[in-house]
Amino acid sequence: MTSTIGIIGSGNIGSALARAFTVAGHSVVIANSRGPASLAPLVTELGERATAGTVEQAAQAGELVVVTIPLGAVASIPSQWLDGRIVIDTNNYYPTRDGQIAELDDESLTTAEYVARHFAGATVVKAFNHIPALAIADHAQPAGTPDRRALMVYGDDAAAVERVSALVDQIGFDAIKGGGLADSWRIQRDTPGYGPRFTATELAIKLAEARRYRDL
Template sequence: MTTIGIIGSGNIGSQLARAFTALGHNVVIANSRGPASLAGLVTEIADSPRAGTLTAATVAEAAAAGDLVVLTIPLGKVPDLPRDLFAGRTVIDTGNYYPQRDGQIPPLDDETTTTVEWVAEQFPGGTFVKAFTHIPAREITDHAQPAGTDGRRALTVHADDEAAKQRVAQLIDAIGFDAVDGGTLADSWRIQRDTPGYGPRFTADELRAKLAEAKRYRDM
C-alpha cells in the first residue's frame, strides 16, 4: 500500500483517485479551491467498496504526503506552484498544452522542448514521468481490464529515470492497462496533442506503431 498525492481534482485527477483507491492505495488530493471543495469526492470514495482511502488536503500537504505525486492541472497554472514543491519526489505529469487555455508558451510553440520537460524545469529536484496524458479521463476506469486480457488498452510512459519509469509502468498495469515504454522525456512529443497515438484506444503493438508514425508539427 502506497500513499499517492494528487494535485488537481478535475477529470483526470478524480478518475485516478478512484483507480488508485480501488487498488488499496491511500490518496491525498488537493486543488486550488481548498479541501472543502473536495467533500463530494471524498464522500463518494468513502461510501464505495474500496481498499484505500481518499483525504482532501492543501497542495503542500498533497505534495508531501508520499514520494509519488500526480500533477494534473492546466499547464498555464504550473508556474504558480512553489518551485521546491516536488524536491525529492517522483512526479507523474499528465498535462497537455492547449494555448487557448494555457496562454502562449514560446518553447512549446516552437517545439524546442516537450510539455513534461518544460514542467520539470519549473521544479528542480523532482523526478518526472509522463503518463496518463493521451486517454480521455472517463476511460481510465471504463477501459481498465485485467492483465492478459485480449485487446487490452495500452498507455505510454516516458521518463529519464528508469526506476521511476518502471514504478509508474507497474502502476499503469495494476489499474488495468498495458504499459508501453515510450522512451525518455524528450521522446514524449510523440504522444502530445494531435499526434496519431493521442486519444483513441490502442493495444500495445498498435500504440508502438502510432508512436513511430508521429511527426513534429514543425516537420509537417
Template sequence: MNIGIIGAGNIGSALAVRLTSLGHSVYIANSRGPETLQDLAQKTGATPVTAQEAAQRGSDILVVTIPLEKIPDLPKDLLADVPAEVPIIDTSNYYPMLRDGHIPELETGDLTESGWVQQHLGRPVVKVFNNIFAEHLEKNGTPAGTPGRIALPVASDDAAAKQKVMALVEELGFDALDGGTMRESWRQQPGGPIYCNDLPADQVREHLVRLGSERTEAQHQEFLANHAKAEQAMADQGIKLK
C-alpha cells in the first residue's frame, strides 16, 4: 500500500519502521520540512515529503500523528484532494499539563479527543495506535494466535475505513478489536484501563463491555483525574512531550 504519515515523532517513526519492513511505501512529513527527515529516512526507508504530499501520496491510508494542540495548525485544504474512501488514522491523545494546554470541549466531555480532531479535519477519522507505547508498537507485534498477543481497539464512524485499518493492525502483529463509534472512543483514551497497558484481546473486550458505550459524567471525571495523576508523575520525572 501507499501510506502517508503526517508527524515524525515517536509513533510516526515507529509506524514508518514497521510499515516499510512489511513492504509498504511510506511517505512521512513533519512541520519543519522534508530536508530535516534524512536521518529518519535512512533508518526507516520512508520517503520524506511535505504534509500535502503525504496526504496526496498516501493513497491507501493516511496517518495523522501530531500533538493534539497542533491539529488546528494543519493546512485547511490538506484533505481537499484525498478521496473519501481513504482511511484517515488519528493517534492523538490529550495532555493538557505537559503539552496541549486546556481544550474546553475535552474538559467538559462534549467530545472525545478524536471527535475533536474529526471536527477540525472535516472528515471521519479512525482512532487507533493512541494507547500503545511507540517502542511497543515497533517491537512487540507477534503472529496471530500467539498467547498474550496485544490487542488494540479501533474506533470510527466509517465502517469500511475501520475494517481496512483493522486489517493493517493485524498485519502489524496485534489483535484488532472493534472499539465502536467515534463517540465510544473515549474508552481507549488516557486515564482508562485500556490505555497503554498492553492487554490481550479477552481483557480489552471485558473492559469495553464493563465501561459501556455511553460515557457518564462520573467516568469522564475519573479518566481526567487518573490522567492528571499520570501527567504529574511524568512531570515529576522530568518527562517532556513534543
C-alpha cells in the first residue's frame, strides 16, 4: 500500500526518510522552517513523488506525518494541525541543542510522551530515532534478508504501531514492537541500543541492558 506522507523537517533524517519513502512508492510533502522555496533542490532530486509545502501543508498531507526537527522546536508546531494524524516521532533530546526540558531531565516523561503531550489530538508513534540518518539508505535490506537491521517502534495505539511497522519493513528494516510510549526510554539517546546496527536478537539484548536513571 502506498500513501502520501507528510514530513516536517528536511534535515538529515527528514531528507533520508523522504528518499526512502519515495523509492518505496509513497508520495511525500516535505516542509522545513524556511519555507517551500528552500526545498526546490531536494524535491527536484527526489522526483515526481515529492512536493515541498508549508509546515501546515505537510501536517495535513495524509494520515502519516513524520515530525523530525530539533526536539526543542516541537512545541512551536501548532498542535491542531496534526489532529487526527499518526505522528511519527523520530526525535531525541539533546539539551545543548534543545534547551533543558525538566520532564526529560528527571525522566518523568519519555521524549515520545513529551511529543505526544504536545500533539494531544494525534496518535504518536516513536520510530527511526536510533538509526543515524545515513544508515537509512546504507543499512536497508529487503524483508527476509538474514541478519537484517532491526528498528524499534513504540506506541499506545496498536493499529498505528502496525501501520508504522509496515512502513519500517517496507523501507528495509525489521520492525520490533517495543510497547507503549512510556516504554520507549529503552532506546532513547545514549542507551546501549542507540545508534549502531543491530539485528532483532542483538537489539533485544541491548534493550534489556538499558537503565532508566542515567546521567545526562
